[in-house]
Amino acid sequence: METHLIDIQLNPRKFVAPEYVFGVDVRLMAGVFCKKLGGRKILLVTDQGIVNTSWLKEIENELQKLSLEYVVFSAISPNPRDYEVMQGKLIYEQNKCNMILALGGGSVMDCAKGIGIVSTNQGYICDYEGVDMIDRPMPPLICIPTTGGTAADVSQFAIINNTSERYKFAIISKAVVPDVALIDPLVLTSMDAFLTACTGMDALSHAFEAFVSNANSAFTDLYALESIQLISRNLRESINNPNDIQARGKVMLASLYAGLAFSNASLGCVHSLAHSLGGYLDLPHGECNAILLPHVVDFNFDSAPERYLKIAEIIGMSPPGKNLQEAKKMFTQYLLDFKQSVGIHTTLKDKGVTTDVTPQLATKAIKDPCNATNPKPPVKEDLEVIYKEAL
Ligand SMILES: [Fe+2]
Numbered sequence: 001m002e003t004h005l006i007d008i009q010l011n012p013r014k015f016v017a018p019e020y021v022f023g024v025d026v027r028l029m030a031g032v033f034c035k036k037l038g039g040r041k042i043l044l045v046t047d048q049g050i051v052n053t054s055w056l057k058e059i060e061n062e063l064q065k066l067s068l069e070y071v072v073f074s075a076i077s078p079n080p081r082d083y084e085v086m087q088g089k090l091i092y093e094q095n096k097c098n099m100i101l102a103l104g105g106g107s108v109m110d111c112a113k114g115i116g117i118v119s120t121n122q123g124y125i126c127d128y129e130g131v132d133m134i135d136r137p138m139p140p141l142i143c144i145p146t147t148g149g150t151a152a153d154v155s156q157f158a159i160i161n162n163t164s165e166r167y168k169f170a171i172i173s174k175a176v177v178p179d180v181a182l183i184d185p186l187v188l189t190s191m192d193a194f195l196t197a198c199t200g201m202d203a204l205s206h207a208f209e210a211f212v213s214n215a216n217s218a219f220t221d222l223y224a225l226e227s228i229q230l231i232s233r234n235l236r237e238s239i240n241n242p243n244d245i246q247a248r249g250k251v252m253l254a255s256l257y258a259g260l261a262f263s264n265a266s267l268g269c270v271h272s273l274a275h276s277l278g279g280y281l282d283l284p285h286g287e288c289n290a291i292l293l294p295h296v297v298d299f300n301f302d303s304a305p306e307r308y309l310k311i312a313e314i315i316g317m318s319p320p321g322k323n324l325q326e327a328k329k330m331f332t333q334y335l336l337d338f339k340q341s342v343g344i345h346t347t348l349k350d351k352g353v354t355t356d357v358t359p360q361l362a363t364k365a366i367k368d369p370c371n372a373t374n375p376k377p378p379v380k381e382d383l384e385v386i387y388k389e390a391l
Pocket residue numbers: 150202206271285
């Protein structure tokens with residue numbers, strides 16, 4: 001029985017999603033979909049971590065079976081860098097490719113999107129920072145995610161590291177939604193416990209931010225709440241039993257749902273703060289989010305209490321009563337405990353952040369477009385305070 005009623009959004013809202021296929025072994029459909037999309041020469045984008053697994057070999061076999069030509073590009077770092085996008089574009093052009101297949105986590109898929117953007121729009125990737133800055137469609141793009149969190153395979157977002165300015169910037173456009181996502185929970189079984197925790201907390205942050213976003217809709221609410229429920233019940237299980245395909249499947253599904261939610265409702269301060277941090281100190285995105293989420297909820301709670309109480313109900317917290325300040329305290333404590341329970345014990349101080357750099361981090365974070373949909377509009381000083389609280 002629904003105890004916390006929330007209003008639905010009745011202002012005009014749209015919903016964009018790619019064609020996606022979900023299930024065990026769907027990664028092996030890569031060749032068939034490349035053929036369907038007119039692939040002649042494929043840029044197969046991946047990273048060094050994947051090159052050493054059987055996943056890449058299998059995909060190559062599928063392409064070879066259908067006589068599809070391809071070239072592998074794997075020189076991609078975590079927090080993909082602007083110059084890596086440009087290097088990928090050069091390889092795409094030199095090999096006369098006509099489509100892109102990405103096999104990897106968020107960094108790989110974001111870099112693949114970046115390569116697609118500059119291969120048809122020209123210029124430098126940093127020219128496309130912001131919302132709706134892309135004029136021409138990318139070449140066909142198929143994504144096979146190998147982590148359960150980023151959901152770049154279904155989203156309108158690409159996040160690239162501007163290395164000269166040392167911050168990560170967002171490219172937000174319908175033009176970066178892939179054509180097809182092949183979402184296979186089996187590949188998650190090769191993730192270690194820490195990567196599972198970080199990527200799972202990224203997905204949880206996506207769902208939280210989409211649900212309280214001021215661009216929320218009835219469609220995104222549905223996905224966000226289901227995602228929160230799936231992660232709160234299955235992330236620990238998938239860490240403790242890495243080969244439990246049911247738990248892995250539920251986390252992968254949660255990542256997909258959170259992706260559909262945030263792609264269409266956008267994000268908030270967890271992500272604006274994490275983008276600035278991740279670019280400046282080259283830190284894992286999911287770990288930054290896990291550290292920041294409780295502090296951003298503390299900042300936001302009073303601006304969307306009924307929505308946070310709905311989340312509390314979904315995750316099965318004991319009813320917090322009528323005192324909103326007590327409820328906020330219980331809720332942020334739940335998130336701090338949940339982060340610990342999945343094995344993330346760090347604070348920003350442990351990651352090398354000091355009060356010397358927080359003003360600089362806040363200056364960059366306040367320019368991030370994710371702030372625009374945060375339920376409480378922040379000023380730079382607010383962001384600096386949140387960084388300090390997360391130290
Ligand atoms: Fe994220």
